[in-house]
Amino acid sequence: MKPIIIIAPRLTKLFSIVVDVQAITLFPFIISRTKMSDETLNHESIHIAQQKELFVVFFYMLYGWDYLKGLFKFRDKKMAYYRIRFEQEAYAHMFNENYLDNRKPYNWRRYKV
Numbered sequence: 801m802k803p804i805i806i807i808a809p810r811l812t813k814l815f816s817i818v819v820d821v822q823a824i825t826l827f828p829f830i831i832s833r834t835k836m837s838d839e840t841l842n843h844e845s846i847h848i849a850q851q852k853e854l855f856v857v858f859f860y861m862l863y864g865w866d867y868l869k870g871l872f873k874f875r876d877k878k879m880a881y882y883r884i885r886f887e888q889e890a891y892a893h894m895f896n897e898n899y900l901d902n903r904k905p906y907n908w909r910r911y912k913v
């Protein structure tokens with residue numbers, strides 16, 4: 801199933817507290833500020849895959865846990881965001897357009913906060 805893409809600049813801006821958010825993924829939706837680049841779409845599609853594996857709710861629980869852990873460890877909001885396991889996987893592979901075709905399930909587990 802392909803994600804449903806919604807363009808909503810004001811809603812996306814609301815989430816830009818820590819970093820400048822271009823898009824938010826909430827399975828099966830990708831809410832984007834503007835038309836996405838291929839890399840951003842790939843990044844968000846990686847989050848879709850992760851959310852499917854964790855029934856969305858556990859994705860957000862772990863996402864929050866990783867963020868708090870990073871915040872405690874690094875005392876830096878931006879650093880904490882980039883150290884979230886799901887973000888590490890998405891940023892590491894967003895420029896590889898074939899990544900999702902070959903991705904191992906639960907590959908985010910390779911990363912550590």
Ligand SMILES: [Zn+2]
Nearest residue numbers: 843847887890
């Ligand atoms: Zn992301």
